Amino acid sequence: MIGPRTKLGLILLMSPLLLWLTTLIIIPHLDMLYVSLREKVGVRLYEFGFGNYMTFFTEPLYWNTFARTAYMSIFATFLTLLIGFPIAYYIAKIAKGRMKMALFLLCLVPFWVSELVRTFGWMILLRETGVISSFLQWSGVVNQPIEMLYNDGAIMVGLVYTSMLFMVVPLITTLDSLDDSLIEAGYDLGGNGFSIMKNIVIPHAIPGIVTGSIVVFMLSLGNYLTPILLGGKSSLWFTGMIYSQFITRFNWEQGAAFGFLLLGLSSLIVWLGLKFSGQTLAKTMG
Amino acid sequence: MIPSIKQNPFVKTIYNSYVVLFFIYLALPLTVVAVFAFNDSQFPSLPWEGFTWTWFFGTEQPWLGVFHERRIMRSIGTSAFVALCVSVLSITVGTINAFLFERAEFKFKGFLYVLMLLPLVIPGIILGISILVFSNFVANGVENLTGWEIEALRPGLTLVVLGQFSFITTIATLVIAARLKKFDSSLEEAALNLGATPWQAIYHVTLPFLRPAIIGAGIVALLMSFENFNTTLMLVGSDAPLTITMFDRLKEGSTPVLNAVSLLLMIGSSALALVMIFFQKGEKS
Incomplete structure (x- = not known):
């Protein structure tokens, strides 16, 4: 096996990795932490302190938005799991041969196009002059246009749609590895569909459920496009607050503090998920 | 259920229709985007006014087609340029990283591996602002010390490339390392026995083996x-890539031109996906 044999060789081989991680990941985050701990006390005058974090806790709008983003993301994760699980089970256990391959590829197709295009599609469907509203009027269910855009339901539809792939693929992988004979044995021993689901299929699928849920939660939490475009001005999504602090108000200190709070929540959930399922980051990703 | 197990036909029907509904749900937004690119109306909505190519080839306002929209065509070019830079950079660093993690033994290897995975679990917007804050800090520092203004460190294409590179490299590393793991190293030894230098062995034996993974990544x-x-x-300057331009246009109000661009994007990505499947088939044989 050819590999580095001298210390110099190893250092050369390692340098792109170190350069990448230190200059683009580690130092920028440390710098952001530093900026978030600077309080503005006057024009071009800063003091070290936790003022930017205090603002977050004392201003109800900020932490309400933060909490809302968190529980909406949890709800979106749960919905994605609920909708995706039967599909993953169908593809892994019921569909056979070509059909299985075709359904699997069909699941992937929407994700080859930009999230922007997918969200645009939902806007065309849901808006007041949109396809669904027109269809309902034409069929006589309602007699005036209905606006389905710019509310929490629309955000949810968009988030679930955008995240589906990241739930379904890990689920299919774990369900595929479940031996059919275990399910047959469950029936032979007198189990019914429900008890077999609960005692055999779901326990086996836990690693897939955890991986999928972590990824979906993270993507929803950090999403900007879907809440802003489908939720409109009332979307109140935390990434929107970070954006407005940075770009609109040019208050980088406050924005950096918000960024760290979001990063903290996201990392906490990833860590809890991994701990809960007894997995490591290296195993989940690789 | 499993074929050997009998199932209640009623449950089976419900289950099958659920699966059908699910795939309709998946296809619906993309289908309407594609269909309304051909509607002869100023807005991408019903009623259907008849079929037209004007949103692709139209030459006069307000019926200006996408191929004559300067702003959109320019941003497609910008996106392609950024994507090419990111792609080349990340597969280069990814290949080197793959050799590092598969072929070298060193202290803190496990720790570095986890560190290498981290960019995937950091929300994209945070990666963006941290790089923005840091590059601004460096640019200001240099300017105060020497008076030089480094344009590349202000929001713009260089930062966009670096920002995207910072997490796409992780994916490239994982894909290429997975393939390198499968490599039979006795092939390299055979090359060495036949008189090749280590570099020649890597160039003529190992890299060709890695090619499908490198192209895929x-x-x-x-x-x-x-x-x-x-x-x-968070990092964009005055030259906007396509997604940013489309987002700005979408906020101003949607026109079928956006449907036309979206359809072009769909065709482009499917073509690339097909190329990838083709190369992966080659990998198996």
């Missing part, structure tokens, strides 16, 4: 870069 990098929004949004 390159295509994934192209697609991810083209689609990226969150990181790009």
Whole structure:
């Protein structure tokens, strides 16, 4: 096996990795932490302190938005799991041969196009002059246009749609590895569909459920496009607050503090998920 | 259920219709985007006014087609340029990283591996702002000390490329390392026995084996870069890539021109996906 044999060789081989991680990941985050701990006390005058974090806790709008983003993301994760699980089970256990391959590829197709295009599609469907509203009027269910855009339901539809792939693929992988004979044995021993689901299929699928849920939660939490475009001005999504602090108000200190709070929540959930399922980051990703 | 187990036909019907409904749900938004690119109306909505190519080839306002929209065509060019840079950079660093993790033994290897995975669990918008804050800090520092203004460190294409590179490299590393793991190293030894130098062995034996993974990672990098929004949004300057331009247009109000661009994007990504499947087939044989 050819590999580095001298210390110099190893250092050369390692340098792109170190350069990448230190200059683009580690130092920028440390710098952001530093900026978030600077309080503005006057024009071009800063003091070290936790003022930017205090603002977050004392201003109800900020932490309400933060909490809302968190529980909406949890709800979106749960919905994605609920909708995706039967599909993953169908593809892994019921569909056979070509059909299985075709359904699997069909699941992937929407994700080859930009999230922007997918969200645009939902806007065309849901808006007041949109396809669904027109269809309902034409069929006589309602007699005036209905606006389905710019509310929490629309955000949810968009988030679930955008995240589906990241739930379904890990689920299919774990369900595929479940031996059919275990399910047959469950029936032979007198189990019914429900008890077999609960005692055999779901326990086996836990690693897939955890991986999928972590990824979906993270993507929803950090999403900007879907809440802003489908939720409109009332979307109140935390990434929107970070954006407005940075770009609109040019208050980088406050924005950096918000960024760290979001990063903290996201990392906490990833860590809890991994701990809960007894997995490591290296195993989940690789 | 499993074929050997009998199932209640009623439950089976419900289950099958659920699966059908699910795939309709998946297809619906993309279908309407594609269909309304051909509607002869100023807005992408019903009623259907008849079929037209005007949103692709129209030459006069307000019926200006996408191929004559300067702003959109320019941003497609910008996106392609960014994607190409990101792709080349990330597969280069990814290949080197793959050799590092598969072929070298060193202290803190496990720790570095986890560190290498981290960019995937950092929300894209945070990657964007941290790089923005740091590059601004460096640019200001240099300017105060020497008076030089480093344009590349202000929001613009260089930062967009670096921002996207910062997490796409992780994916490239994982894909290429997975392939390198499968490599039978006795082939390299055979090359060495036949008189090749280590570099020649790597160039003529190992790299050709890795080629499908490197091409695959390159295509994934192209697609991810083209689609990226969150990181790009924070780092973009005056030259906007396509997703940013489309977002701005969408906020102003939607026109069927956006449907036409979207359809072009769909065709482009499917073509790339097909190329990738083709190369992966080659990998198996």
